[in-house]
């Protein structure tokens with residue numbers, strides 16, 4: 001009898017993500033062990049239950065998914081899980097809290113379909129949230145110059161500093177964007193804009209965007225009306241509007257889902273993977 005594929009789903013939220021569970025089942029997981037309200041101190045024993053029940057050779061059939069809406073808490077679970085492994089006693093992990101990694105990867109892949117990212121001027125609106133920060137990180141790793149906009153300059157500056165330290169290369173420039181004038185300044189010379197703002201918040205008006213003469217690609221990750229970029233439809237997928245290529249949240253979401261599912265396949269191919277934003281991006285590129 002083939003060894004069942006077991007996925008340990010760790011979620012810091014009390015209400016475990018149904019979305020993540022459904023994608024796991026649809027990606028071929030045989031048994032899903034779902035744990036909610038998980039704290040970092042509980043992770044080691046949960047992981048031990050997974051790694052001490054099968055031989056090292058069989059451990060590629062066991063894996064961990066770490067999700068949930070709170071990315072900071074999820075990061076503490078990831079650290080605890082990786083810290084519980086030793087020698088061959090380990091399993092692969094997919095880390096995608098809030099869909100942040102797969103969504104950011106899909107957005108950057110979408111942009112890269114239409115222009116060379118290396119050397120490109122890019123702007124991430126509301127780039128301080130988990131999705132925006134990861135999109136910024138991936139853009140920088142491709143050699144893009146990355147502007148990060150926030151309503152507050154000190155918040156954008158803190159994110160830029162943290163990303164600079166993390167990536168160690170590239171350029172991050174903070175912008176305060178709170179009205180049309182500051183948005184115009186942030187857009188000046190930008191070829192790509194990714195709007196990563198919270199749901200139901202419009203970040204950029206059509207009127208202001210129409211004056212951004214260097215803009216070639218607009219990607220909006222907010223599907224809930226009002227959307228982040230006025231005039232971009234959530235369903236847009238490489239749709240040309242007024243000479244710009246547009247993607248809406250659902251247009252990006254198709255690629256996001258493919259990456260998520262493929263990543264769930266990959267973590268059952270070997271027992272030593274940790275799939276974070278960069279790995280999600282590589283998986284997505286391979287699916288193009």
Ligand SMILES: NC(=O)c1ccc[n+]([C@@H]2O[C@H](COP(=O)([O-])OP(=O)(O)OC[C@H]3O[C@@H](n4cnc5c(N)ncnc54)[C@H](OP(=O)(O)O)[C@@H]3O)[C@@H](O)[C@H]2O)c1
Nearest residue numbers: 099103126128129130131150151196197198199221222249
């Ligand atoms: N398509 C998909 O598959 C998919 C998957 C996951 C997420 N998403 C979407 O991606 C977007 C980003 O997700 P996230 O979790 O990173 O977002 P988030 O943390 O909720 O918000 C991102 C940023 O939006 C800004 N913001 C919040 N409230 C605002 C307001 N009232 N007015 C103006 N700006 C505001 C904040 O930036 P400042 O305080 O710095 O201004 C915040 O850091 C969301 O729209 C989410 O729904 C899409």
